[in-house]
Amino acid sequence: MSAPFDLSDDSVVVVIGTGSGGGVLANELAQKGVSVVALEAGGRYLPEDYINDEWESFGQLAWVDPRTTSGDWRVSRDFPGLPAWIVKAVGGTSIHWAGASLRFQEHEFRVKTEYGDVAGANLLDWPITLSEMEPWYDLAEKKLGVTRTNDMPGLPGNNNFKVFEAGAKAIGYKEVHTGRMAINSTDYDGRMACQQTGFCFQGCKWGAKWSAAYTDIPRGEATGNLEVRSNAHVLRIEHDDQGLVTGVIYKDAEGNEQRQSARIVCVAGNSIESPRILLNSASNMFPDGLANSSGQVGRNYMRHTTGSVYGVFDKPVRMWRGTTMAGIVQDEARHDPSRGFVGGFELETLALGIPFMAAFLDPGGWGREFTSALDSYENMAGMWIVGEDMPQETNRITLNHDVTDAHGMPVADVHFTDHPNDTAMRDYAYAKGIEIYEAVGATRTFPTPPYPSTHNLGTNRMSENPRDGVVNNFGRTHDIPNLYVSDGSQFTTGAAENPTLTIVALAIRQADHIAGELSKGSL
Template sequence: MAKFDLNDESVVVIVGSGAGGGTLGAELALKGVKTVILEAGQRFEIEDFLNDEWASFSQLSWRDARTTSGSWRVHRDFPNLPAWIVKAVGGTTIHWAGASLRFQDYEFRAKSHYGDMQGANLLDWPLSLDELEPYYSRAEDKMGVTRTNGIPGLPGNNNYKVFEAGAKKLGYKEVHTGRMAINSQPRDGRGGCQQIGFCFQGCKSGAKWSTLYTEIPKGEETGNLEVRPDAQAVRIEHDAAGKATGVVYANSAGVLRRQKARVVCVAGNSIESPRLLLNSASSTFRDGLANSSGQVGRNYMRHTTGAVFAIFDEPVHMYRGTTMAGVIRDEAPHNPARGFAGGYEFETISVGLPFMAAFLDPGAWGREFASALDSYQNMAGLWIVGEDMPQERNRITLDPTVKDKFGLPVASVHYDDHANDVALRNHAYRQGMALYESVGATRVFPQTPYPSTHNLGTNRMSANPRDGVVNKHGQTHDINNLFVSDGSQFTTGACENPTLTIVALAIRQAEHIAGRLSANTI
C-alpha cells in the first residue's frame, strides 16, 4: 500500500472515508492522482463486525461530545447524540441500510417548484437531473443497485409481505423490495445477501456495498491511495494568498501531524464538515474557511422521519432478512393537495429488542410500554423518509463552552421542524397506521424520530456565492483548491435516501478535480 510523505505537496487530502470521501479517493487513485484519506476512526474489517446491537453501536458509532438545541424531539431524548453515524474507515456506509434511489427531477428545483415558503430557505440546485443522470448510472453500476442493470430485486421477508399487503389495500401501486446496494446475486467478487438481518451493524457477508471493502481496496491496489485511520482532522491551513496548503490532524497518540496538500476535500458528514471549516478560522478567514456567505453550518437538514410499528396476532419476526428491502413510492411526488410541499416514502424497518426499548417512546415506562415490548416477535415496522425544509436557523455552530480532547469547540446542532415538516410527518403517520390496520393489526403506534442518519446541507451548493458555500462541482466559492465532498453540499434534501446521490456527486467531482489538476488550474 502507498505511504506518502507528510511534506508531499502534490497529494489530494480527503477528510473522511464514507460514501463521498471513500468513493472520491478511489476514483482519484484510479485516475493516477496521489491521494491521502484521513479517517478519524479505526479500521475494522468484515470479520470484526458484531451482530449485537449494543456492542456494535459502541464499536462503530461517532460518540464524541456534541450538544443540541431546538424544539426537535431528539434534543430532549438524546441531547448528546443528534446523529447515529459511524466513526471508522468506510464511514456510515458500514451502518447504512442500502436503499439507493435517484432524486426526482423537480427536487433539484425546489424553490422554483414549491414557490416561496415562509421560514424556509429554499434554493434551486445549480445542477439538474439531466446533468447528474450519467453519474447516477455509473454509481448504480458501481454499487450493484438492484432493479438496475438487469440485477434482480432482493427477496421479501415477512416484514415486507405485511407491508406489501397493506400497501395494496390502500391502493398504492409502486411497492417492491427496493433499489438496494446489496447483492441479490454474486457480483463484483462478493456474494449475494444471506438475509442475516443485521444490516445496521455492518454486513458480515460483504453483500452490502461499503467503501470499506469495495472502493477503498480498489484505490489502494493502484498504489495511489493511502488511508490513515485514527487521524482526526483539527484544522485546514492556507497560505498568504488564501490557498489551502494542508490539513493538521491528531494521530492515535494525540500527536499533531501536518499533511501538506495540493487539494483538500472535506467529507466528514454534515456535522463534522462545517465544524472543521469553522474551527479553521484564521486572521484571513475570521468566520471560518469558505464562509464569506455566512452559510457554513446553516440549512441543516435531517429528513422528516419517524416510524410506525404494528402488532399482529401471529408472529412476523420482522428482524429476519434484509432490514430495509421494501419501499412504497406512491407518496414521493409533490402533491400540494395533501397540505404540504414535497413528498415521502415508506421503507420497511426493524430494530432489535434493545433498540426498540430505547426508541419506542424514550423515557416512557409502564404497562402499555412493556406490553408492546412483550409483543416484539409479532411486530411489523416501517420508516418514513420525507423531505424537510432547509432553514437558516437550523445549523451547526461551535459550542461556546464544550471542547473535545484536543481543546477544540465541539459541534452544536440546532434544529426546529418547519410547519411543512410537521404536516408531512402527520400525513405519513396516518397513512402508515392505516396501512397496518387494513391488514388486521391489533395495535398500531407511531414512533418518534431517532438520532439522524441522513445529515444534509450545512455547506450547500449555490449558483451565486452569496447563497451558499460550494459550486456545482462541490468546489468552494472562496478557495479554489478546497472542496466539499459529502451530503453537506446538498442544496435541498429531496425525499430519497441520500447515499446514491453522494456517490454520484463524488464520481463527478473526481472527474472535475482530475481534469483541473491535469490543466494545472488548481
C-alpha cells in the same frame, strides 16, 4: 498497499473522511493516477470484525464523541448528546447504512421553482439538473450493484415486507416492491449475494451490502496512489497569504499533532463534522471560518422528515429476519400540495432488535403500554418515514466553545427545529402508516418519534450565486479554489430519497472534475 506519502508532500490531494463521499472520491482519484492521503477519525474494521449485536456494534462503530443539541426537535430532548447516528471508522456511515439507493426526481433539483416561496424555508434550486446527473447516477448504480438496475434482480421479500406490501396494496398504493438496494441479490463484483441475516445496520458480515470500507478503499490502496490514515482526527485546515489551502492539521493515533501538506483539500466528514472543521479553521484572513464569506457554512442543516410506525398483529411476523430495509412505497414521493405540504416522502420497511426497540420506541416512556408492546415484539411489523424536510437558515451547526472533545476541539452544536411543513408531512405519513397496518388486521399501532439522525444533509450547500451557499456545482468552494466539499453537506435541498446514491454519484463526478483540472494545470 501504497507506500506512505511524506507529511511535506504538497502534491497530494487530502481527503477528510472515508465514507460514501470521501471513500469513493479517494478511490476514483487514485484510479486516475492522482496521489491521495485520506484522513479518517475512526479505526478500521472489516466484515470479519463486525458484531451481530446492536449495543456491542454501536460501541464499536458509532461516532460517540461529545456533541450538544439545541432547538425544539424531539431528538434534543430524548438524545441530547447523540443528535446523529453515524459511524466513526474507515468506510464511514457506508458501513451502517441500510442500502436504499434511489435517484432524486427532476423536480427535487428545482424546489424553489417548483414549490415557490415557503415561509420560513430557505429554498434554493440546485445548480445542477437531473439530466446532468443521470450519467453519474448510472456509474454509481453500477459501482454499488443496485437491485432493479442493470438487470440486477430485486431482493426477496421477508415477512416484514409481506405485511407492508399487503397493507399498502389494500389501501390503493401501487409503487410497492423490495426497493433499489445496494445489497447483492446475486453474486456481483467479487462479493456474495445477501444471506438475509438481518444485521444490516451493524455492518454486513458477508460483504453483500456495498460499503466503501471493503470496496473502494482497498481498491484505491491497491493502485499505490492512496494512503489511508485511520485514527487521524482533523482539527483545522491551513492556508497561505493568497488564501489557498496548504495543509491539514490533525491528531494521530498517539495524540500527536501532525501537519499534512496538500495541493487540494476535500472535506467529507458528513454534515456535522465538515462545517465544524471549516468553522474551526478561522483565521485573520477568514475570521468566520473557511469558505464562509456567505455566512452559510453550518446553516440549512437537514435530517429528513422521519418517524416510524410499528404494528402489532395476532400472528408472529419476526420482522428482524431478512434485510432490515426490505421494501418501499413510493406513491407519496411526489410533490402534491393538496396533501397540506410541499415535497413528498417514502415509506420503507424497518426492523430494530430488542435493545434498540427499548431505546427508541418511546424514549422515557417505560409504562405498562410500553412493556406490553415489547411483549408483542415477535408479532410486530415496522416501517420508517423518510421525507423532504425544509432547509432553514436557523437550523445549523455551530461551534460550542463551552464543550471540547478529547482533542481540545470545540464540539459541534446541532440546532434544529421542525418547519411546519415537516410536521404536517410527518403527521400525514403517520396516518398512512397506521392505515397500512390496520388494513391487514393490526391490533395496535405505534407511531414512533424520530431517532438520532442518519441522513445529515446541507450545512455547506451548493449554489449558483456565491452569496447563497458555500460550494459550486462541482462542490468547489466559492471562496477558495483548491478547497472542496465532497459529502452530503453540499446538498442544496434534501429530496425525499435516501441520500447515499446521490452522494456517490456526486463524488464520482467531482473526481472526474478534479482530475481534469489537475491535468489542465489549473489546480
